[in-house]
Amino acid sequence: MNRTPHAPSGEPNPLRVLSPADLRRRTSMKWRTHPADVLPLWVAEMDVPQPEPVVRAVTDALALGDTGYPVGTAYAEALAAFAAKRWGWDGLAVERTALVPDVMLGAVEMLKLVTGPGDPVIVSPPVYPPFFQFVTHMDRRVVRAPLGADLRLDLGALDEAFRRAVAGGGRAAYLLCSPQNPTGTVHTAAELAAVAELADRHGVRVVADEIHAPLVAAGADFVPYLSVPGGERGLSLMSASKGWNLAGLKAALAVAGPEAAADLARLPAEAADGASHLGVIAHTAALRDAGPWLDALLAGLDDNRRLLAGLLAEHLPAIRCRPGRATYLAWLDCRALGLGDDPAQVFLERGRVALSSGPPFGEGGAGHARLNLGTSPELLTEAVRRMTEAVR
Template sequence: MAQTHVPNPLEVLSREELRRRSSMKWRAHPADVLPLWVAEMDVPLASPIAHALHRAVDSGDTGYPCGNDYAHALAGFAADRWGWRDFPAERTTVVPDVMMGIVEVLRLITEPGDPVIVNAPVYPPFYAFVTHADRRIVESPLTTDGRIDLEALGDTFRQARASSPRAAYLLCNPHNPTGAVHTLAELRVVAAHAQQHGVRVIADEIHAPLILPGATFTPYLTVPGSDNAFALTSASKAWNLAGLKAALAIPGSDAVADLARIPEEVSHGPSHLGVIAHTAAFRHGGDWLDALLQGLDENRTLLGQLLAQRLPQVGYLRPQGTYLAWLDCRALGFDTPVRLDGPGVVSDLAGPARFFLDYARVAVNSGHVFGTGGTGHVRINFATNPTLLTEAVTRMGHAVTEEALRRAPDRRTQTTEVGLGE
């Protein structure tokens, strides 16, 4: 079947259309701020998803979810995109979203106080959800190029198991915020470490459909030695469906009995319309996704060019997947202390992110909330119109230049005098 031409979804909506949205990305900040922070994309809803939702609403099909069409749609997508031919569709469980699913799986295989290992810096909700579930975060570092430090991970597994009879590892695959897409070779080492030390792996694969040209995604459950692991995913990030709740928990062959113990009431959380939307995305949204991936690849290149031109002091880890980029801003000298918004309440903005919001009117995520190694960094969401991305980085560059002049008044005076003399 010939592919249907789909325009670049990132170039469809105007700023005025985006400003009319009521979701978090465009409403959390004043109208003069360009929002490149939370993981929402500036795209229209893919037509197959919109049609599926319209059919449901028009027919009043707004009751409780039923059946496993969602799992079978993902199975087809996984076979086509990742070569995962034995996807266990009949053994999956629908959960409200990936993070809630992770918490429920943690409750199945760990007890309060048990260690849960993460690769820092990493997606901030890993910290919040795990600690709220009364488990203990243990960090294992990334390498300087944003990948899993496999040797350190093995040491962390050993130390975690020495402190507890149970331990779990949250694998972010691909990694958020660095955009690293873990290779089969890397994941084989992860699985070997997990087997050796008796650590249960839970893979967050919500960004799995967002693999950019040059990289290949490996589902963790296809890796030898992953039999007692779990994976969680959804269409949320790739098709911009955060407001339509539904995700899937997938067990390895030796974890089926564990997942079967998940409380029945957990399946009451997903939205029926969410299940319909995610099913349509995986089953019929491939052409739209391909157009998006091409646009993201172009924006990834554009971002690198803009940073080289306007913020050459900033380090840029070119992401292999996701639509998020991790920028090293330590050379800018904005590592101000993390301020408190109230007694014991840490601000989610500090250092360069606070500076860019205050002086460039660009919202990005502050690196310090991603854990150890995040201070002095920012995460930027490049899933937006290229013109907005260009304007945002241009604003950031101008703000840094102005700040350099403010910090060096003598130099500013000299520059002004030279200019007048010319």
């Protein structure tokens, strides 16, 4: 597959545009959950302005009063073109897509298509906490196949988990996080093909959460699950939400492999009702017209990864942090600091820095914290300074 590599875009680094005063005016979760003296580097919102094409598309719609219900395939067409250009994948067929409200609600709908009440859903912790919550709330049973010590997929653990999941003769699914949140691991084509082979051997259906796909580091390649041999029976959830900071404008797409088209066709019509028309407009504009902004962001995130690694090596060398190859998140192993299972709570109470607590991410989460790199270098530096003071 021929991919478009990162290239200088001429756009300013979006992470350097907004001041702390600007950010404090925001009313969303990241900046309003904690008191004003807390520096928030936790929930997955970035400290960036929107790219001009997205702002223009949404404001033009508002000026027209174009605030009704979504219709059409513009979003899917924009995603297909983005996938072909960025990932060298021309297998995203618009006719095998469906609009869903967001990635996690879409994942729930996909799991309903391929499993029934009480059936097992395999997950690979440490992983995004809603994987556990949503699966449990939809009356499915979580089966765990933890990542290996190298924070990569453990194919042996998956083989065993798949075997156990189908031992009773029922249906089972694997909810794959790709790229992995919180570790930033980018699964290789060989790893994903091995997952597909295991899934086919055991009769397990794969549902891939690929929301962080646009956010890969320089030199890393995102591989769509549906593009690998054996991925034809898979289902994927994709969105511009994370790449362009659009969580408040809800819209996502479910994508089916060629052999899963009949499953996707059974998606209830009401499953799309929660998607926002303005969200669809915003996501379409981001994918179609805001590539240079994304390139500038990716370069800024690469800089922040290097900055964080240097700051930790200098000030908090006891924290182990393998730089992720995707997402804007960093997975901090704080066990050597002796702060207990939830070091994020210590950094919040003593340092007034909000990180995401590790234990909710499942096995491998105790003693860890997740840090959001999607901020300015200045705020990132201040956060590490506060964290250092907190453990003195």
